[in-house]
Amino acid sequence: MTSEPLRRVRITHPRTEAARRAPIRPASREIEEQTALGEVYMGSLIRSQRRLGVIVCGLVAALLGGIAVFGALATNLDRMHLFGLPVPWLVLAIGIYPLLIAIAIYTVRQAERNERGFIELVRRPNQPIDPAPPTSERHDRDVSLS
């Protein structure tokens, strides 16, 4: 950037109309127009949702796999009874369902929170997020989504 030739810079009084119409764009436009900046925004949402997906799948895998492996290791567990049922049956026939529902509620809440945060971020309309002129950076694919 330092080697760039000097550009003509327009200097205006901050309280004039011109200053307010400076090339400051809401982030939602960046997303709509597929700019690099828009991809950064979208990428952050996708990453947060993907992290949630990985966490939830990890929880489910740990829960189900844990019960299966524990059942294989603790062989005398079936002789223990609770409420007239063998403990492994109590866990897998009844007890696990409230846990699955709880994880589902967590997933929905967290996913909606991620989306709300994202919308708030891109809706802040007139904030200078990127001071560089946006036109020069369109279709620059350096910043990938992954």
Added chain:
Amino acid sequence: MSHGAAITAVTLVAVATTVAGSRGLRRARSTGDFYVAARAVTPRWNAAAIGGEYLSAASYLGIAGLILAYGYDVLWYPVCYTAGYLVLLALVAAPLRRSGAYTLPDFAEIRLDSRAVRRAASVLVVLIGWLYLVPQLQGAGLTLATQTGAPSWLGGLIVCGVVIVAVAAGGMRSITFVQALQFWLKFAALLIPAFVLLAVWQHRDDGVAHGYPTAPRDATVQIGSATTVRVPVAESLEMHGVVDGVSTVGATRLTAGQHRLGAGTRVVLHRGDVIPVVTSLPAQRNESWIRPLGSGQDHPLYATLSLILAICLGTMGLPHVLVRFYTNPDGRDTRRTTLVVIGLLSSFYLLPTLFGGFGRVYAPDLLLTGDTDATALLLPERMLPGLPGVLLGALVTAGAFAAFLSTASGLTVSVAGVLSQDMLRRARDRPRAQRIRSFRLSAIVAIAVPYLFSLPSGHLGLAAVVGLAFAVAAATFCPLLVLGIWWPRLTAAGTLAGLAAGGVLAISAVLVTIVGGDADGWWGALLAQPAAWAVPITFIVMIAVSLATRRRVPAGVGRVMVRLHAPESLIAELRYADRSSS
């Protein structure tokens, strides 16, 4: 009298479904109408409708039967049928709705912009749909035969007839309302008998005894075709017919081990007789029946873990599940609908377990014929003599037929849609009348083929065959959906290679298991539960080939990713901004 009640119940359900299906014609003419009407559908109704379509013969009858035969290990089926929706909620639900895809091939085409991938997905939808339809039709045949003594091909034929009439008349799936009612019918049809049977059980205070299952009371069992049974302990049984090639009448001394019973042999079980078990099912003591991994399979921990993987990941790839998500107005409501589905399934699946447990105590003689899928149907009459038992049995039968009809029609519509759109050469370009005719023809093909496959009776068990359908879905559509939604670098070539690898591996494993029967040792275990190795292979192939062809990442992928993940409210805002600025 017992026959009369069951016949009335089946007739009522069949007629109600046909009428509701044909009235739907006026309500929903196209996917467009369907879509607009759907905006009025709340997550609760939608969730009940998803449940209505999802709870199939396997859930309704199969699980109870498998629990009777195998015990604790089968509890994983209902748990994973529910957990599958949790995985779907976390990874797929909202983005899939936002993609606007109506079927899995639609999604593949939208995401990868490739007709070839669309074709491959279509072929897989048809295969998985058929694999799932076969047990539905077998279950219908079994139900009707058990409850009315009809020949076993009749029940499936009735389901085919009703589904074809309903689908041809208006596509019954288009009515969320009917599917939702079917869910509540199924739920009530198990819940009411469950409460009554619980009361009876409390009153009698019977438990699962130690040792091998014994006859709870005198019963006569008729052997249909010649079968081999395993007698757990040496005993004397009253038999009329041919045993080990020798004709016998009356008390017969049997050694412990395998014996061949000729066709038409009658076994008269007296109270306390240890029940011989057909060789396709394990003959185990009740102690190991209760114990985790006690179902007598080879390598039970591997089988359990692989089954968990197959069902949890396969749910998202079932053809008739995805289509229902389209009725949600937006991605956010799709998530909420899925949450309600998980709640509904969690309550429903308490019931088949209860029936399975009661089955071990009150109907263990089903182990002799292997018709354990009839457990839930027979229990009311076994536990409750007289008219109340008959009426409750008829109620369970009605619920079972609701299960066959709703799942079979959902699958038929999905498969027929794919057949007419993708197989019968670009149906979209043809005039409307021809298009409808081709859809109706496809509907007939879509259900006639699995009906033919359902005729030779196998003893694999409803839930087991359905489990194989899940395994194929997990090894093909799960990687396509997960990578398609979360990994922008997926290419059409990678997807095709992955679908081919996963599809060929999983389907051949399934075919070997169905046709070849049980192999022993590690080979048998790996083939019977292919998900644990087939799913990772598919993922690896898809990722590796995509990376090798990274120059061919579809051009519009960024735009598709925005569409999949951006909340609808934001998209609407963008559209508005676009219009006002131009």
